[in-house]
Amino acid sequence: MSHIGYGCLMTVDREQVLRTAAALLSRKATATMDEVARAAGIGRATLHRHFAGRDALVRxxxxxxxxxxxxxxxxxxxxxxxxxxxxxxxxxxxxxxxxxxxxxxxxxxxxxxxxxxxxxxxxxxxxxxxxxxxxxxxxxxxxxxxxxxxxxxxxxxxxxxxxxxxxxxxxxxxxxxxxxxxxxxxxxxxxx
Amino acid sequence: MSHIGYGCLMTVDREQVLRTAAALLSRKATATMDEVARAAGIGRATLHRHFAGRDALVRxxxxxxxxxxxxxxxxxxxxxxxxxxxxxxxxxxxxxxxxxxxxxxxxxxxxxxxxxxxxxxxxxxxxxxxxxxxxxxxxxxxxxxxxxxxxxxxxxxxxxxxxxxxxxxxxxxxxxxxxxxxxxxxxxxxxx
DNA sequence: CCGATGTGAGACATCAATGTCTCATCGGGA
DNA sequence: TCCCGATGAGACATTGATGTCTCACATCGG
Missing domain, CATH: 1.10.357.10 (Tetracycline Repressor, domain 2)
Known part of the structure; x- marks a missing residue:
């Protein structure tokens, strides 16, 4: 399933989100959930849908x-x-x-x-x-x-x-x- | 009443507070100001009197x-x-x-x-x-x-x-x- | 065409830590 | 002795992050 758009609506690639979060948190360990979401190009709500909370994300x-x-x-x-x-x-x-x-x-x-x-x-x-x-x-x-x-x-x-x-x-x-x-x-x- | 020397009212030794804080924060970097104060055996208010805030403490x-x-x-x-x-x-x-x-x-x-x-x-x-x-x-x-x-x-x-x-x-x-x-x-x- | 699904934006309550304040108390020094 | 300074305890407002919720909308599949 191919896709193009940048910020457009598409199913979140959980793996990609994790890698982006890893890259960000490696540089700034105190980054907020909002920053992580922005970095991954998704909304904070969506981030919460995939990872119950910051703890779950870190896990x-x-x-x-x-x-x-x-x-x-x-x-x-x-x-x-x-x-x-x-x-x-x-x-x-x-x-x-x-x-x-x-x-x-x-x-x-x-x-x-x-x-x-x-x-x-x-x-x-x-x-x-x-x-x-x-x-x-x-x-x-x-x-x-x-x-x-x-x-x-x-x-x-x-x-x-x-x-x-x-x-x-x-x-x-x-x-x-x-x-x-x-x-x-x-x-x-x-x-x- | 009737305690001696330890938590008693006495002028805070700024150097000693810093060393205690260093020991605690080395183990738990996210320790709160309250925990730092307790570890140093002083009140949180006193800690704030000597270090304007967490930032000042870290500095x-x-x-x-x-x-x-x-x-x-x-x-x-x-x-x-x-x-x-x-x-x-x-x-x-x-x-x-x-x-x-x-x-x-x-x-x-x-x-x-x-x-x-x-x-x-x-x-x-x-x-x-x-x-x-x-x-x-x-x-x-x-x-x-x-x-x-x-x-x-x-x-x-x-x-x-x-x-x-x-x-x-x-x-x-x-x-x-x-x-x-x-x-x-x-x-x-x-x-x- | 239409419904299902997943999403972004934002409102909202909650919570923890912070920073500020007051006040009673104790100790040292005049 | 008496006053001044420093402290501990706690109340209080503030701040920032978090977690939950609703709603509008885009995309996809039928």
Whole structure:
């Protein structure tokens, strides 16, 4: 069902609304429902028809973020080749979701309720398992815990996403900056 | 009646209120003025007498964070010894301020106004200069820009502060985890 | 052509946080 | 001792976001 018009009356594409909301909230976490609706090119009433309230919207974004994160993990094929190669593939796959993840991480309201989405635990476990595999293969150092490496990955992705948004880091360098820093660090390694 | 010292009527220690507010807001950025007041053991009216409003409070926290960050830089003696040593001293000095910095970084409202505190620029410049010095000395790699290394340092400090608060990383490992990851990365760089 | 559906705009009540005010009380200093 | 200043508690109005509702209208399918 094709369609043309911009503001004209057409069935709302729930997916598109979510992506627009993600883009907006990534930049301005305190955006109101009205701003979200405007950004998505729909009316506030319509936004409420699809998402019962702000809470439901954030939950939907959380589900979307988890889903795309999981997809990125699947695509990264953790068991193919070295752990380093898998990590680089993961970072590449996460780039399009970086802004959304940065927003969700700061939305700590998500993590204090009893109904915390268990998807995060699964993601954490899978990523930590990748780092652990790298340690067992002798690729990664063992004095940095897999849990910390996982957190650091999240942190660097969010930080870099913001830095790119603010123009402090070139967008094209996103994957390189994260992967190189996380893997090799700032110190100039000994040439060999 | 008959309470002693604590909630008793006594002149408010502005500094102590700020520190308490920083500790609370680091954990819960959306805490209300009432919650901040309760946490500081004072009445909401008194809080308003010292800080005109929530905005003024956040600005005061910003000033405090900048001041302590600057103090940490001074203490780190950037020009003494290697850049790596200076960076480790900086991380050590920033540990007590980590929570506050993590809060301020996410308070992006601070950075969108025209009246953005120029203190951040000075801090950025000083830290970036340290990384640049390390590059010029041949200690640090030159394919990671000083600006990115600076951002990454902020990000890792905030991430680690949260991870410690949530019990995912041991508090005593704070300095080590950040310094080792930032300097050496996850890869096991053995000379063989 | 006509009804069903989904939409935009806006009115409206609600709610929570904020900011301001008063007042009784306590403590320190003159 | 007595007065002044600072405080805590609470009342109050204000503000902004939210959630619900109605209504007119455009589009689609029959």
């Amino acid at each position: 939907a974004l959380e589900a979307l973020g988890i889903q795309e994160f999981e997809a990125a993990i699947d695509t990264a094929r953790f068991d193919d080749g070295t752990a380093e190669e898998a990590l680089r593939r993961l970072i590449a796959g996460l780039e399009p979701v970086a802004g959304l993840l940065a927003f969700l991480v700061t939305e700590n309201q998500l993590f204090e309720g009893d109904q915390m989405n268990e998807g995060w635990d699964r993601l954490d476990a899978r990523v930590a398992a990748l780092f652990r595999r790298g340690q067992e293969r002798g690729e990664f150092r063992i004095d940095l815990t897999p849990v910390w490496l996982t957190e650091a990955l999240y942190g660097l992705i969010g930080t870099c996403a913001w830095a790119v948004q603010d123009g402090r880091v070139a967008g094209k360098d996103f994957q390189y900056m994260i992967a190189e820093l996380l893997l090799g660090g700032a110190r100039r390694s000994v040439e060999r | 005061a926290l910003e000033a405090l964070g900048i001041q302590e960050f600057e103090a940490a830089i001074d203490t780190a003696r950037f020009d003494d010894g290697t850049a790596e040593e200076a960076l480790r001293r900086l991380i050590a000095g920033l540990e007590p301020v980590a929570g506050l910095l993590a809060f301020l970084v996410t308070e992006n409202q601070l950075f969108e106004g025209d009246q953005m505190n120029e203190g951040w620029d000075r801090l950025d410049a000083r830290v970036a200069a340290l990384f640049r010095r390390g590059q010029e000395r041949g200690e640090f790699r030159i394919d990671l820009t000083p600006v990115w290394l600076t951002e990454a340092l902020y990000g890792l400090i905030g991430t680690c502060a949260w991870a410690v608060q949530d019990g995912r990383v041991a508090g005593k490992d704070f300095q080590y985890m950040i310094a080792e990851l930032l300097l050496g990365g996850a890869r096991r760089s053995v000379e063989r």
